[in-house]
Structures are given as structure tokens and as C-alpha cells.
Amino acid sequence: MTAQATTDQTTTGQTRLAPTAPGVTTTVVHRGSVGEAGSMYTRLTACDPAGRNAGALLLTWELRLGVTDPGGPVFPVLRSLDGGRTWHEHARVTDPLGRGNRYQPVIYELPADLAHLRAGDLLLAGNSIPADGSSTTLVLHSSRDGGATWELEGVVDEGGPAVYDPSRTSTTTAVWEPDLLLVDGVLHVCYADERRKAQGMLQTISRRSTRDLRTWGDVETVVGVPNRWTRPGMFVATGPLPDGTYRAVVEVVGPHEVPIHLRTSADGVDWGDPAQLGPQLVGRDGVSLSGTPNIAWCPDGRGGTTLLATGRHSWLDGREGNHALVSDDGGATWRSVKLPVPAVRHVHGDSTGYSQSVRWNAAGELVQATTVRGATGSSDVVVAVVEGDWRRLVADEG
Template sequence: MLGQKFIATIVALAISISPALSAPGVEPGIKQRALTYAPVTTKRIFTPPSDYRKPKTLYSRTVQLEDGTLLATWENYSPEPPSVYFPIYRSTDGGSTWSEYSKVTDKVNGWGLRYQPDLFVLPKAVGKLAIGTILLAGNSIPEDLSKTKIDIYASTDGGLTWDFLSSVAEGGKAEPVNGPTPVWEPYLRVYGDDLVVYYSDQSDPAHGQKLCHKISSDGVVWGPVVNDIAYSDYARRPGMATVASSSGAGGVSKRLYIMTYENGGGNSPSGKDFPVYYRISASPLNFAEAPEHILKAGEDYLASSPTITWSSAGGENGTFIVSANSHKEIFVNTKLGDPLEWVKYDTPQSASYSRQVNVLSDPEWLLIVSAGPLAGDNYVSNSVFKLPKS
């Protein structure tokens, strides 16, 4: 009964939904060539040298280009000097083999590009940025961790060269506890004709940490801070937001948007730190008013550093797919995010901090690149596998 009521609510909610927010996988407006994929199981992409600082690698991200090329990056704990950077590795055979392609280096601060990269391909032009432009947002932080700055770089040649585009937000010391004022964890998307950056913000004295976003019509000049999740309890630490949208299938005429996040200090029936929660909204710019749900499959609860994506495969509604640090499995939902309809499926890839699932150009196939756990002696690997069937 609850499931039927939930679907009815979602259908009503979707009536008012406006322009699409692009999500991971096949972006609206970009036509990708057909590719044939084959399973890949924990293929090593990068093994750090022995002089790297632990955890050596962390926080991996991928995108697929129009021609099928895959790009991957991660936090890279190379010895300093020189300043740390985000490596770009490339695969032209569906994730079977990878090679170093370029580096994204700090060109404006002299600090390095240290934490939390996010890769994104523009599905349409934004200002003077052409369709297909690759963007990388990341946290520029000096070696002493005294400052944080979310900067964006752009590539117009498939990821070979990168130019500084803009700064989104600045903050204080990179310390993930209440009191310091850093900014963290940028996440890029397009909504309508604008570029949106979601991020975590500790600079508001009313909140230990909150989730918010800024909007830009050109990727250069950014609007004011808009709160997405900001609890009245100062001690709460919602973080690591990612957003996915459905296509409007399954009798829902418009798109739905889901934001997943870790809820530091929130109710955790499993006892795990940073339980994963999510919200469903008619607009990706208005999660603040949406009810929140804890994410679980049966009595199995996800925790820590979630990411979400959506595939058009898996049924009339498509499939929302969530990964988190607590599990090697993925949690999938073919019922428009109904809280009672999450199902857990195994993957060939190990659990990893902020592990991203990417839907490939054939929506039946998924890519996971892992860069290891927080306290690991890590390397980077990937797996390619078919979307599990319900």
C-alpha cells in the first residue's frame, strides 16, 4: 500500500517538473556511437609508486565522451613538491585497458589540486562553452591544508589539455570537523541553460556543515549560495551530495530528481556513521523542501560517501543506482525511488570511498572505478558489468 501511495505522489510531483538536469551516463543532446562492451573485473588502472603518501589514491571519477572514450581521474597523493594534481587516464576499449593521457594542474593558486575531483561533459552549450566541453571541478588546497577553493577547469580537445575556467567558492582550513570553514566535494550538472555546482559548505556559522549549490549562465560568474540541506541542529553534517534524474518514463511525463548524501549525525538504525539518505524533488534546485528518506534494502543500510546515477534500462521507469563506501554491492531501484523498493546486488568491484558508478552508452552496462578506502594503501582499478536484472 505504501508503495502505491508513493508512486501516486511521485506521478503528481512530476507534473510540474521543468527542464531536465543532465545525469551521469548518456547525456541528453550528445549522441554517442554504438559500442560493444565486454565484462572487465578489477582491472588495475594505476599502481602508485612507493613514495606516494597514504592513502596514495582516493575518490575516483569517470566520464564517457561522444566517441565512446572513457576518462578517469582521482585524488593523487604524489610527493610534494611539485604540487599535487589530478591525473587523467583514458580508455578507448570500454575499460579493458587504460593509459595516462594528461594532468590537470593548478594554474592560479600555486597550491595544487588536492581533493574531490568531479568530471562532467557538457550536454549542451552553456554561455560560450560548447557542447561536449569537458569540465573538471576540484578542491585546490595548499600542502598545509590552510585553505580550500573549488575551481573549475575546461578541456575542448577530449581531455588532452586543460584551462582554468572559474572559481566557485572559497573556504578555510581543510579539516572535516565542525568549527573550521572549508568548502568540499563539488558536483557538476546542467539544468536548463545553466551550469549548477552542488557542494558541501562549512562557512555558514549557523551550520556545522550544509549542502548548497550555485548557478552560472556561463560557467564563469556564479550566483549566490542556495541551501539544499541545512539542518537546524548545528552539529549535523550532511555531505557528499550527488544528483540523478529519470527520463520521465513509466507514465511519469516529466523528470524526477534524486539527491543522495551522507547524513553525519543523523539517525542511523544500523549504528554506522554517516548513514545514506536521499530526497526526491520536482526540481533539482529545490531539495530543501523535499522529504528525506533513509536508504536501505530490507534492513541493510548504506553508509558513507554515496553516489547516484540513473540508467534507462531495467524497466519502464529505468533504474536508479547507488553506491556507497560501506558496501561492495550496489543498491538499485526501479520504482522511481520508492523507499521500500531498493534491492542490493553484488558487483565485481571492491568497496571504496566515494566510488562512482557510470552508466555507459549502452545503458545495460555499468562502469565502476575504485581508488580505495580512506585508510588504505590504495591503487585504482575498474570493473565493467551488466546492470543486474530484478
């Protein structure tokens, strides 16, 4: 089953904004329209410069056009061939199951062959949900032509209605927020899972794995705390760092600050004791990240590795902000970073910045994709490119 696609014919009505800082190019790639649900989950993928996709940048997000639109919601795929400065609509991935590609998309470039796919092929996972919200289905699509056309590979897992209730008395059974990682010929899909309440776990990070994209292993628990109030969610992992280890971030819903914690794995498969959340991400200047985490890495220019973690917003002395955190020692210590899009964020009543992401383009420039509340009351999707040394944005020079 192949999804409908529109390939590089027009831009998306993008608008270049005035520089927010010297050397920062900022572009609105999608204008939220009146009545459109706010865009969230801006997910960037930076393809391998030496691979088949030649360093292209890909971007997707939740494009929820409303239940009356023909075909239902789709996952848009935008592509940039100039490091993130201009974007073209490359495809709109529809749902052959007829439910609607509604929530939480993520694109992943395969670093090696997998089943009938080859290194450089693309995977797109997301949450297919009908208009009445009666079920949640994590679906997996593939593209063999750089993202122009997409085929449904199958279903990773299915959960109950798309109802959000984080209270300790909730009975919800949804599955949410897939994340993809290929390790030694096995594709691992981690996701938030509300179906373990009988074991005292309000929500867990579960995992299912496959070698052939047709059969899936049993559900495993990667993170789960059996105390009925700790709710870990939105697991996002790096690929292997140069030393072979992996990092992942997890949010904890419930506390007002929605703290973000760091997990470490020696092999990308064993993430340690599921009941241990790992250290909270807090900068040396006291800045902490809050909600909907993401993480990326790049070489630090001295033979080491730099991690950069983002949340929906940040906290400092009880005030909300829009900082990220950077670490040059594998996550042992962190410094705060001023993100190039200086959006105002609030913990309540504001979904902008939800699961924003950063990556580096083939030239080594930092690229941020996020959402900002627009004039219509919906959200605009904004991409910023930091020319030259992005480390000048570091706020804590300590």
C-alpha cells in the same frame, strides 16, 4: 591558462586481474606507491555515445603525490575507448593558481551549450588546496578537445583551512566536494559548506550558479539542518531522468553508520525543504549504504529507469560489506547488489572505496571504479567491467 597534459601515449602500467566473477574484467589502472596518500574519489564519466566524445569513458581521482613533488598534486584524466577494459593517461590537470589540485575532482560532459562552451565540452571541478592546508578553493576547469587539454575557467567559491572536524563544537570553515549540473542554460555547483555554523548548521549543502562561467550568484542552501549536530555532505545528483525528474544522494556524518539519504527534485533546481534529509537508502533485505555516496541511472529495458546508488561500504546486521543498492521505482524501494570488486571495507581506519562510482558504457555494460588497499599500504585504483546482464549481481531477488 592551459594545464599541462599528456595525451594517449602510454598506458598507466595497468594490470589485468583474475576474474572476480564470470564475465567480469578487472583492471588496476594505478598502483599506489610507498608514501603516497591513499587514492580516493574515483569518479567515472560516461560520455554520450551519440555526442562528440563518442561514448568515451573518463576517469579521475585524487592523485596526491606529496608536498615535495614539482608542481604539486594534479587531477589525472584517464580515457577508455573500449568500454573500460583498457585505459590511457589523457591529461594531468595542474593548478595555475599554484596551490595544487588536491581533493575531490569530478568530470562533467556538458549536455548543452553553456556560455562560450558547446555541448560535449567537458568541465572538471575540484578542490585546490596549498600544501599547508591553509585554504580550500573550489576551481572549475574546461576542455574543448575531449579532455586532452584543460583551461582554468575560474573559482566557484573559497573557504577556510582544509581541516576536518565534525564535532558540534567545531569552528571549521572549509568548502568541499563540488558536484555539477546544467539545467536550462544555468550551471549549478553544489558543495559541502562549513561556513554556516553561526546559523546553527554544522555543515550544509550550498549552491552557486552561473550562466557565463564568469559571474556567480549568491550562495544558496540546498540542504541544511539547524540543530548543530546533523552534518549533511557530499551531494551527488543525477542528470534528468526520462520523466524529467532528478535524484540526489547525501551522506550524514556523525552517526556511526554514516547513513545516505535520497533527495528528489522535479526540475533539478528546487530540492525541497533544506531541513528535510529525505528517506534513508535501505534495501528490502536490510542492507544500508554508508558514507561517500554516488548515484547513477540507466534504462531498465522495459521503458522505465533503474537507479544504482553506492557508498564507501554497506551495512547488514552490524557487519560491513561492499554492496550497492538498485531501485526500479524511482527510489521508493531498493534491492542490494554485489559490486563486481569484492573489496573488504571498514568504517574506521580505511579510506578505500571512498566515493567509488558506477556508470554504464556505450554497450550498456556496468563499469565500476573504486580503490582497494594495495601491497604498499596505499590504494590501487581499480576498474571492473561486467559483461552482459549486470543484474545477475543483484543479491536480493525478493
